[in-house]
Amino acid sequence: GAVVSQHPSRVICKSGTSVKIECRSLDFQATTMFWYRQFPKQSLMLMATSNEGSKATYEQGVEKDKFLINHASLTLSTLTVTSAHPEDSSFYICSARPSGELYEQYFGPGTRLTVT
């Protein structure tokens, strides 16, 4: 149980285009989902916390107009990278917290984004 999927696992896009990444909790409902970014040989950096049915909370320094987060259902959150640039190339990881739990998080396998 407690499986989180991400789609796509890898994506290559051209500079200036937008890319959507999906995060799904497959066997549980998640009121809260988290989006992280990981640069090579660096730690996971929390980008934003999304709560179903409300606006996401972004970490300091993360542009909310560039990284659009939607959490429209209890099993799906999406991250859209708008007008992508090469510096947005990174590994994006989501996690989901089961509804009713205070602290537990289950992580997805990540999405490798390359912007050319």
Next chain:
Amino acid sequence: GDSVTQMEGPVTLSEEAFLTINCTYTATGYPSLFWYVQYPGEGLQLLLKATKADDKGSNKGFEATYRKETTSFHLEKGSVQVSDSAVYFCALRGASGSRLTFGEGTQLTVNP
């Protein structure tokens, strides 16, 4: 703010060798401490955790002890296997919230 510092990798060991991956932290209050493991192509999985000083977390032969006096949570395993090859992340959750702060990750490769 909270921070976690991990031993730099990559680490390469032979099967049955002893493993230590160092982790130290900076946090106010009494954080909870975690080790996560990421196998190739998979998501992070919780390996073990400790929620108070002197607690020892253990799982699958791995152990780590919460040392408040040295602000450390070093990961150890007495005899590694090829299947332990993965990236290991040390993390903390501050006393005041639910956010996780991660270390840089340590790539472990175990050769037969």
